[in-house]
Amino acid sequence: MTPRVLVLIASLVLGFCQAWAAPEAPYPSTYKPADSQPTLIKRANILTADGPVQENADLLIQDGKIVAIGQNLSAPANAIIMDAGGKWVTPGIIDIHSHLGVFSSPGVPSMRNGNEKTGKNTAEVWAEHSIWPQDPGFELARKGGVTTLAILPGSANLFGGRSVTVKNVPSVSVQGMKFPDAPYGLKMACGENPIFYASRGNDPFTRMGNMAGYRSAFIDAQAYLDKQKRGEKQKRDLRLETLAGVLSGEITTHIHCYRADEMMQMIDLSKEFGFKIGTFHHATEAYKIADKLAEEGIAVATWADRWGFKLEAYDAIPLNVAALEWAGVHTMLHSDSAILVQRLNLEAGMAMASARHANRQISREEAIRWITINPAIKLGIDDRTGSLKEGKMADVVLWSDDPFSVYAIAEKVFIDGVLLVDREAEESEPESDFLVGQSVREMAQ
């Protein structure tokens, strides 16, 4: 018996799944939350993203976890007590489509690290290897209540590379931000962007070329996976490894796709190769096929109301998000922007408000899910974050106002129980090393 077979048997006996996508799980997370004092937030309106609003309720955080939610909770002796006085508390916001750290600020040519675009298929690249943890955008997002982000490669080519999920904490290394044991995703792109890339003399040149590109790639990935499953020796191939991970179901797909007809093509592609589409991103025409998306169990991450920036986004409408919710689609709001990520709560408010002219409404309980638990579910981290529930990570935001109001400011933001944003505290040095010690910033003091 070869050692390889022994390992295989051992893992079967131990009940582990065979991992095809990342055999050695390299570049592991080193994130460990700092120690924090227990905190009791009293008299808050709590939107838990897991059931109805809890009015005038308390929330207890201890050892970085949510310990209890309810009326008149008592706190341990060493706890910090915060009287919310009727203000709102929500789970930390999760952005399922961010390019922070890969398209950083300042957006200088040497820092455009989000699109490998040296070919139509760059599934071999990993977004985490581009992330600059000093991007000042991370801190600004945190001040907007964002506690977890999926950092995706760009959409310049058919297969952009692997995404990574990070906790929005200050860190010198990306490993220190990586959400522990979070599954990977693959960024794919439909439509105009891969074609524009082709205008520089490469294929695909058309939408039919896009489809041929996906199909050829998955044919190769299928052969790679089959060989691996048969235990045949082959040279490790990073590109095929990621694509094989999609086929085996270990890696979810984040597919940038605007038009309804193109999403239908992608659904057929997934059936041809037997993989499950995770999330259509942007999906500004999703409302045209809402029932189909619900039936297929495919999620959508989109904006409240962005349109017209290209032809494939011309039919975007403000009622898209509400229509998907009503049809039973797993619906999310994303930012895709270092600016919008700072106000995803307002985006949710705008999408909720779009239903004013419809014959059906959107509740706050539905709207909060778009930016918290729903992205957590699609990122495979909902067992640990995304809602306020006993035992989950204490990723919590205390808002100055109704979180769906234009006036809402994230007054306090906790990540794993650590208070990382506190508007009452004195203005501190910026987190980003890029901004530390800049004369222009020091003049602000």
Next chain:
Amino acid sequence: MNLKSILFSTALLVMGQVASAETIALRNSTIMTADTQGQIENGTILIENSRIVAVGQNVSVPSDARIVDLSGMTVTPGFIVTDTLLGIVEISGGANAAETSSQTSDISAGYNVQHSINPLSTAIPVARKGGVTRAVVMPYPGADGATFAGQAAILDLNGNLEGNISGPVGIVWDMRTKEYGRGATFTQLQADLDDVRKYVRDASSLQKGKLLSRDWSRADLDALSPVVKGDMPLTVRVDRASDILTLLNLAKAQKIRLVVVGASEGWLVAKQIADAGVPVAVDPSDNLPGSFDAVGAMSDNIARLYEAGVRLIIRGGSSAHDAGKLRYFAGMSVAKGVPSNEALKAVTSTPAGVWGDGTFGMIKAGMVADIAVWTGDPFEPMTDLSSLYISGVEQKLESRQDALAQKYIPFAKQ
């Protein structure tokens, strides 16, 4: 919806209005005037022949007036979106449906944006749904590293095909440091303005070959003449604090009216801007150090500018499609510390004062009746625009987006 009704509603959309001008009394609302009167509770606005003739709590209403009860509503002037591409961009990229700049180096300052505006753009009804009644449309610099972008115009959002564009209302100049270099661009601007001044004194100086700063076209010289005469503002897009100071000094020396757009680092020179009386158009969400010209970009830029006494204009990005979101940018400014009434002025009376002809931008007797009626706080997303008047005419509040929603979404209201 059958074809006939689609055609009918499309015709309404094109006309953009549902009634002709008449005598109207808007009663019982909270009126945010954007004027020195401030806010009036339970007030009446009387409109006659497209103008506001009276505003207040005790307005006598003629017997033939149509009375509109607005109990519980809040009324503001129609919003004015500034530094926008509304009407000149149908689709931003990849569709050959945008014209934002001159494509010839022969025309730069003379580039007249009013010829580019399509009053039937689908983005216009969308902007109306955000309470926007007028837009200050501004071009971007075009061919061969031009710094003068061209002439701005004001678009009336009534959706008519004719007679709704006025201009030019100003000249736009961009800080293009990469293409030009600061040491060159300010020298060139100075020399250009000196030439224009010569031309204004003696138009024959062009033929006589006395204008040497560049190879001038008459169109560019004519366009710039009102700027050196002080009849028209020069709007500059600039972020870095030191550049703003350079431009303030240059404007003072040249005796021209300056308006600053962008001003990411404006807070650093807020006092100097305020002392110079220069209006500044700021996006309250502009807080990222996007380049080395904006390392000082800060979330409280707008609040600091306000505190220093700068004449504020609130802008919300230049995209044609987001023009109707201006009200949220006003709300974000309030969240950062600008008082609500000041934020309102920054999207109504102040831009009207800078670029307008003095006939719109406030709810005040004598002004054109550009009026937005809201179900509550105009800056909040949960508030609805209930009705919109431009020059006293109630506007249709339906867009192509609504038509698409009605076509596909069962719960969309028909």
